[in-house]
Amino acid sequence: MAETMLKVEGINVYYGKIHALKDVSFEVNTGEIVALIGANGAGKSTTLKTVSGMMHPKSGSIHFMGEDITHTESYRLLPKGLAHVPEGRRVFLQMTVQENLEMGAYIQKKISDEDLENVYKHFPRLKERRKQIAGTLSGGEQQMLAMGRAMMSHPRIVMLDEPSMGLAPILVDQIFDIVRELHAAGTTVLLVEQNASKALALADRAYVLETGRITLAGTGAELMSSEQVKKAYLGG
Amino acid sequence: MIHFLQTLISGLSLGSIYALIALGYTMVYGIAKMLNFAHGDIIMVGAYAAIVAVFQMKLPGLVAVLAAVLVCTVLGVTVEFLAYKPLRQSPPLTVLITAIGVSYFLQNIALLIFGSEQMASPVIMKLPALVIGGVQIDGITWGTLAVTCIIMLGLTLFINKTKMGKAMRAVSEDKGAAELMGISVNKTITITFAIGSALAAIASIFYGSAYVYIRPTTGAMPGIKAFTAAVFGGIGSIPGAMLGGILLGVIEQFAKAYISTLWSDAIVFGVLVVVLIVKPTGLLGKKISEKV
Numbered sequence: 001m002a003e004t005m006l007k008v009e010g011i012n013v014y015y016g017k018i019h020a021l022k023d024v025s026f027e028v029n030t031g032e033i034v035a036l037i038g039a040n041g042a043g044k045s046t047t048l049k050t051v052s053g054m055m056h057p058k059s060g061s062i063h064f065m066g067e068d069i070t071h072t073e074s075y076r077l078l079p080k081g082l083a084h085v086p087e088g089r090r091v092f093l094q095m096t097v098q099e100n101l102e103m104g105a106y107i108q109k110k111i112s113d114e115d116l117e118n119v120y121k122h123f124p125r126l127k128e129r130r131k132q133i134a135g136t137l138s139g140g141e142q143q144m145l146a147m148g149r150a151m152m153s154h155p156r157i158v159m160l161d162e163p164s165m166g167l168a169p170i171l172v173d174q175i176f177d178i179v180r181e182l183h184a185a186g187t188t189v190l191l192v193e194q195n196a197s198k199a200l201a202l203a204d205r206a207y208v209l210e211t212g213r214i215t216l217a218g219t220g221a222e223l224m225s226s227e228q229v230k231k232a233y234l235g236g
Numbered sequence: 237m238i239h240f241l242q243t244l245i246s247g248l249s250l251g252s253i254y255a256l257i258a259l260g261y262t263m264v265y266g267i268a269k270m271l272n273f274a275h276g277d278i279i280m281v282g283a284y285a286a287i288v289a290v291f292q293m294k295l296p297g298l299v300a301v302l303a304a305v306l307v308c309t310v311l312g313v314t315v316e317f318l319a320y321k322p323l324r325q326s327p328p329l330t331v332l333i334t335a336i337g338v339s340y341f342l343q344n345i346a347l348l349i350f351g352s353e354q355m356a357s358p359v360i361m362k363l364p365a366l367v368i369g370g371v372q373i374d375g376i377t378w379g380t381l382a383v384t385c386i387i388m389l390g391l392t393l394f395i396n397k398t399k400m401g402k403a404m405r406a407v408s409e410d411k412g413a414a415e416l417m418g419i420s421v422n423k424t425i426t427i428t429f430a431i432g433s434a435l436a437a438i439a440s441i442f443y444g445s446a447y448v449y450i451r452p453t454t455g456a457m458p459g460i461k462a463f464t465a466a467v468f469g470g471i472g473s474i475p476g477a478m479l480g481g482i483l484l485g486v487i488e489q490f491a492k493a494y495i496s497t498l499w500s501d502a503i504v505f506g507v508l509v510v511v512l513i514v515k516p517t518g519l520l521g522k523k524i525s526e527k528v
Contacts, residue, residue: 052416053415054412054415054416073415073420074412074415074416075414075415075416075417075418075419075420075421076418077418078416078417078418079418083416084416086412086413086416090410090412090413090416091413092405092406092409092410092413093409094405094409094522095402095405095406095409099402099405102399102402103402103403103406103414103417103419104417106399106403106417106418106419107417107418149417153417153418
């Protein structure tokens with residue numbers, strides 16, 4: 001029986017008066033790939049932001065490795081092993097590729113060449129462009145950089161927010177391959193995706209978010225064959 | 237020709253003082269996204285600290301400089317903690333008005349302690365005048381230029397090469413993403429205020445040496461000019477503040493030497509207006525696209 005790494009219980013999150021997350025509960029066990037799927041505006045990104053402390057819930061609780069992190073400040077979470085690759089990648093556009101990776105290792109005392117080489121091994125394109133300003137990279141390269149940056153701190157769990165957004169199909173496959181490799185290397189993954197078929201194919205378990213509520217939960221395969229999911233997210 | 241060169245050098249020297257102060261404005265703006273209008277008054281406090289250290293405590297010059305740096309750094313960090321930190325989530329206008337309030341507060345504290353009479357500031361750097369090809373350069377002029385160049389070089393290296401400096405750039409670009417990297421934005425803002433205030437303290441020593449007399453409102457004019465320099469160079473940009481400061485000093489000295497002492501400030505601010513019409517982001521400023 002795998003232990004629970006991340007446990008979210010009944011969180012309610014607001015943007016001003018808008019009730020964005022309603023009693024959302026889910027958990028991620030050590031070693032799993034868990035997907036959160038749902039339409040635009042369902043609250044997927046808000047969920048990740050709340051877990052990583054960029055937002056805080058009005059009620060409910062979040063535990064990571066048994067510790068209550070409901071109100072922990074964002075910057076204290078990476079040292080605990082929780083990495084978040086946010087929506088829109090958010091790489092530092094005015095810094096070089098290598099500097100971005102160094103920022104990923106900010107919590108380390110020293111930036112190890114081994115870690116840098118490891119990222120470059122996964123993303124040879126980044127090595128070619130390591131002295132380039134990140135703002136000059138293509139969308140796919142920026143996504144790679146954002147993921148590589150998250151790898152630099154050796155997180156226990158990495159939360160990926162729409163890693164395939166806006167990418168060409170061939171790049172989408174590459175990004176999903178990397179997620180698979182990350183997972184094979186021992187990282188737990190919480191994946192938010194609009195590309196439901198790909199996400200469900202990859203995930204051990206998944207949750208469906210609809211207008212701020214979790215409406216369905218199950219294994220990737222179960223959800224993939226669910227009529228409701230098929231209709232709403234897999235194009236019939 | 238000699239007159240021209242002399243004007244140029246004194247302009248560079250004055251400009252490098254503006255640049256030191258402008259760096260404080262621009263770094264705080266870059267990191268905390270606020271205009272710290274009390275920054276100029278830090279200069280005044282530094283100048284008084286030097287006066288007290290040299291004339292009343294009889295400390296040697298270099299120790300007095302360190303004392304001024306220490307006083308200003310502690311003051312800058314304290315002001316940030318007490319006045320600005322509680323307003324982190326407030327609208328920019330609230331913070332701006334608070335900064336103006338802090339400015340008046342500091343001026344009035346100085347008025348209470350030192351009175352409204354001007355006081356002579358100590359000449360800390362006693363350097364011989366240099367004569368190069370018939371151009372005579374005062375000790376204070378070349379000393380200021382030399383020291384500020386070293387400081388600016390050091391700051392550039394710090395920002396570009398050190399982990400802390402890179403983290404500052406990361407915070408300045410995207411606070412949320414920086415926090416996700418484990419960088420504490422609050423700590424970074426504190427360090428920025430410390431560096432900005434320390435630079436202002438050093439500027440105050442040079443300013444005092446060049447302009448001699450200090451009063452509670454002394455910080456206002458160099459403060460507003462350095463702010464102009466920061467905007468001129470592109471607020472938020474460190475090389476921009478250096479360039480803006482130096483250009484402003486040179487323009488001011490040339491205006492004084494060749495046009496009119498009376499009109500020099502009008503000309504300086506006139507140049508700013510023209511630059512902002514032609515290039516609203518300043519000389520080296522980047523176009524900022526608002527994220528939602």
